Amino acid sequence: MKSGIIGLPQVGKTSLFTILTKQQVTAAHGNPREAHLGMVTVPDDRLDKLAALYDPRKLIHATVEYADVAAMSQEALKESAFLNTLRTVDSLTHVVRAFEDPSIPHAGAIDPLRDIRNVDFDLMVSDLGQIEKRLERLEKDLKRMKSAELEREHELLVRARKHLESERPLREMEMTPDDKKAVRGFMFLSEKPMLCVLNIGESSQLGRDLETCADRYHLQELAARPNVGVTAICGKVEAELAEMSETDAADFLASYGLQESGLTRLIRKTYELLGLISFFTVGEDECRAWTIPTNTRAVAAAGAIHTDLEKHFIRAETIRWDQLLEAGSEANARAKGTLRLEGKEYIVKDGDVMHIRHSG
Numbered sequence: 001m002k003s004g005i006i007g008l009p010q011v012g013k014t015s016l017f018t019i020l021t022k023q024q025v026t027a028a029h030g031n032p033r034e035a036h037l038g039m040v041t042v043p044d045d046r047l048d049k050l051a052a053l054y055d056p057r058k059l060i061h062a063t064v065e066y067a068d069v070a071a072m073s074q075e076a077l078k079e080s081a082f083l084n085t086l087r088t089v090d091s092l093t094h095v096v097r098a099f100e101d102p103s104i105p106h107a108g109a110i111d112p113l114r115d116i117r118n119v120d121f122d123l124m125v126s127d128l129g130q131i132e133k134r135l136e137r138l139e140k141d142l143k144r145m146k147s148a149e150l151e152r153e154h155e156l157l158v159r160a161r162k163h164l165e166s167e168r169p170l171r172e173m174e175m176t177p178d179d180k181k182a183v184r185g186f187m188f189l190s191e192k193p194m195l196c197v198l199n200i201g202e203s204s205q206l207g208r209d210l211e212t213c214a215d216r217y218h219l220q221e222l223a224a225r226p227n228v229g230v231t232a233i234c235g236k237v238e239a240e241l242a243e244m245s246e247t248d249a250a251d252f253l254a255s256y257g258l259q260e261s262g263l264t265r266l267i268r269k270t271y272e273l274l275g276l277i278s279f280f281t282v283g284e285d286e287c288r289a290w291t292i293p294t295n296t297r298a299v300a301a302a303g304a305i306h307t308d309l310e311k312h313f314i315r316a317e318t319i320r321w322d323q324l325l326e327a328g329s330e331a332n333a334r335a336k337g338t339l340r341l342e343g344k345e346y347i348v349k350d351g352d353v354m355h356i357r358h359s360g
């Protein structure tokens with residue numbers, strides 16, 4: 001899974017990338033349009049607790065890849081490196097300035113809703129340009145020959161154009177699974193799910209500020225739309241946290257009245273937005289988290305581990321992570337009856353621990 005960090009100039013995109021990936025980015029980074037890429041471990045204390053039980057040789061968390069790109073603008077969207085990076089991501093992480101700091105320039109007063117609309121506008125203009133080009137071509141082709149498939153595409157793109165012209169991003173357009181398939185090749189930017197991350201200033205009531213800032217900036221209506229999420233972080237505080245040991249970080253969070261770091265919440269929100277869940281495989285050799293879409297059948301989940309497991313799937317020994325911890329071992333869980341045998345059609349739940357039995 002890959003997410004692109006976008007936003008207006010100087011809002012804290014690279015700062016967020018640095019604290020997420022713990023990767024230093026130097027100013028002398030060649031082409032400024034070239035993205036910085038980095039992997040981020042998905043924090044999951046359920047997996048950590050399971051690992052404490054098994055003491056495995058390998059502990060493997062899920063990962064998300066982040067791409068930090070240059071500031072958003074109509075001009076940037078005309079550059080192919082910039083555009084191609086954004087086209088290939090699964091979601092957008094839109095950093096929005098909400099911190100006050102006169103020394104860091106920003107166009108106009110702090111106004112997250114305006115900034116979000118402006119960035120969305122640029123994405124929509126880019127998609128619209130692509131649609132118009134394709135429609136022109138399609139109309140020429142349709143004049144020369146009749147084709148049901150081209151006509152369907154034409155109809156869909158006309159609908160998408162109308163949608164964009166009314167200033168609504170494609171992520172809010174109703175599309176059947178077939179429609180989605182038909183437009184997949186375009187990799188439309190405004191169709192990608194977007195998590196807006198308000199970068200707020202430090203304060204003594206940071207916990208409350210983080211919770212209330214979506215309301216303060218009138219983003220409730222936006223947050224309720226399809227395929228959009230809103231969350232907040234304090235980049236300054238997160239940067240300090242990133243430098244600390246785990247125990248110091250916990251004390252530091254508590255001193256601000258926080259239970260978890262903003263980054264943990266940000267990644268969780270991204271999973272929610274994309275409809276992703278985790279299941280686990282455990283053992284003395286390896287404890288590992290796997291990422292799958294919600295409503296995945298057990299046999300397809302097995303395929304996420306290895307295609308052979310999908311092909312030769314017999315059953316999945318399944319237990320909820322906390323029930324396994326409570327039982328203390330799979331043998332105890334089996335005796336207690338909390339370890340279930342599930343078939344191919346079982347819908348895997350977030351936090352399931354699975355052992356795939358196979359005939360391969």
Ligand SMILES: Nc1nc2c(ncn2[C@@H]2O[C@H](COP(=O)(O)OP(=O)(O)OP(=O)(O)O)[C@@H](O)[C@H]2O)c(=O)[nH]1
Nearest residue numbers: 008009010011012013014015071099101104235236
């Ligand atoms: N006060 C304050 N300054 C911040 C915060 N986050 C970033 N900055 C500062 O804002 C400036 C820009 O930060 P970057 O992370 O480089 O922003 P960017 O969005 O990557 O900028 P461009 O890539 O140039 O568009 C730097 O001087 C940061 O130190 C914050 O939360 N509070």
Ligand SMILES: [Mg+2]
Nearest residue numbers: 013014069070
């Ligand atoms: Mg930057």
